[in-house]
Amino acid sequence: MKFKRLTAIGRVVGFLILFSGFPWSVKAVSADAQLLGSTQYIVSAEQNSASNICPAQLPEAIDAIVDRPEHRRQHWGILIETLSPSRHLYSRNAQQYFIPASNVKLFTTAAALLQLGSDFRIRTSVYGKDGILRLVGRGDPSLTDAQLRDLAQQLRRQGIRQIQRLIVQDGYFQGLTLHPTWEWEDVYSDYAAPVNSLILNQNVVELQLSPQKLGQPVKITWNDPFAAWQWQIENQTLTAASGVKNDFEVNGILGKPSLQIRGQIAIDSPPEVLSLPVRDPGEHFLQHFKLALLQEGITVTQSQVTTSTEKVNEPELAFVESPPLFQMIADTNQPSNNLYAEALLRTLGVNNSSSTNQNTATLGLNSIKNSLINLGVDGESFVLADGSGLSRRNLVSPASVVQTLQAISQSPQAEIYRNSLPVAGVSGTLRNRFRETPAIGIIYAKTGTLTGVVTLSGYVDAPKYQRLIFSIMVNHSNQPARIIRQSIDEIVLLLTQLSRCE
Known part of the structure; x- marks a missing residue:
């Protein structure tokens, strides 16, 4: 999946970060x-x-x-x-x-x-028996929804139609998903997405801003339905007259799942697309995998994300691999x-x-x-x-x-x-x-x-x-x-x- 990055028109002007009660306005690093x-x-x-x-x-x-x-x-x-x-x-x-x-x-x-x-590959595996399935992520950065669908299809071919308990294991990489010395503004940038063991679609989602009727707020839609569960949006935008220059900003509050979107988009403008990092990549992965299973007719009774590093003893039922290292x-x-x-x-x-x-x-x-x-x-x-x-x-x-x-x-x-x-x-x-x-x-x-x-x-x-x-x-x-x-x-x-x- 490729993600369109912000251009000069419709740019991210800054992120509002609250620290010890003081507002800081900073400009996104290029x-x-x-x-x-x-x-x-x-x-x-x-x-x-x-x-x-x-x-x-x-x-x-x-x-x-x-x-x-x-x-x-x-x-x-x-x-x-x-x-x-x-x-x-x-x-x-x-x-x-x-x-x-x-x-x-x-x-x-x-x-x-x-x-x-040069031929090394990163393997993502599904293990299981007796109605309990465990997906073990190993940090493949190339993994997309297509590979999750592949895993689900492999399970279906083995006759699996119901999973009593689904565990997605996010403990292969230990430590923080964001580096503590990255600048604060990076937290809201697609080029600083969190790095975990369950990476999906590069841990980035797209937000589309589309004009509506003159004077109405800009329509804000996610390309990923699960992203709306992770972010709360305060829409402070307007649809402006034809020919007006698009100008908007996205503000975030550090540590909170909130985005403030302000500015204007011309009524005759094509949609603007923003790329934003996923806030909870483990849960994001789980929801997408459950959807892939459902699309293959496989239901899930219980599910959870775990950071366990325990050794898996169940047989491997399905796997996908990254491209070779070169x-x-x-x-x-x-x-x-x-x-x-x-x-x-x-x-x-x-x-x-x-x-x-x-x-x-x-x-x-x-x-x-x-x-x-x-x-x-x-x-x-x-x-x-x-x-x-x-x-x-x-x-x-x-x-x-x-x-x-x-x-x-x-x-x-x-x-x-x-x-x-x-x-x-x-x-x-x-x-x-x-x-x-x-x-x-x-x-x-x-x-x-x-x-x-x-x-x-x-x-x-x-x-x-x-x-x-x-x-x-x-x-x-x-x-x-x-x-x-x-x-x-x-x-x-x-x-x-x-x-x-x-």
């Missing part, structure tokens, strides 16, 4: 995937001539971009190396810590690929999917622990660190707090990113890993960048965006030189992200012009 399609980041070919650049000229050319007056208050970290043999071409603050945003996914997906293998890491890196990254982090934790009572995310972080150290990455060069990059407590150096990219390029998984990354002007979060430039199709890189943070790291297949590895990180910026991207893209375009100059 995630990489939300920016896709809203702006094209194009560097003119006229600004970057096709003339060759010798490696010795590269430092001066990059410094001329970074040292512009508009960048004087920003913190830049850059490291550029040749792939094989490894040789430094440019370095600026390469050993210092930066908030990497979604560049963290480079670490998460590298560790998952190396430890779990596809899931592409589904993580290409659109910069935070939920997938966090699910992979916890999967690493489960697969590297003999205990069922430890925090799965913490175990996953330890697993990533050990995996990177084994690759040869300096263990002091990065500090990870989550698997997606939403946390501002993630700290990594450009050197640690380049070391990771360098090391995995020497592994048997090198091609799978590189192909999981967005491609300049072609795919993922880079499909609208580098258009009409020589960089199209020869840059494989991971983007990263938080307020005040813009990053880009990956590979460049310089046509007249050799494959390069780079990491560019900008922190402490009050400039619009598009301004920083413009300069980052100019630097990367310089790399496409490198020549051996022999």
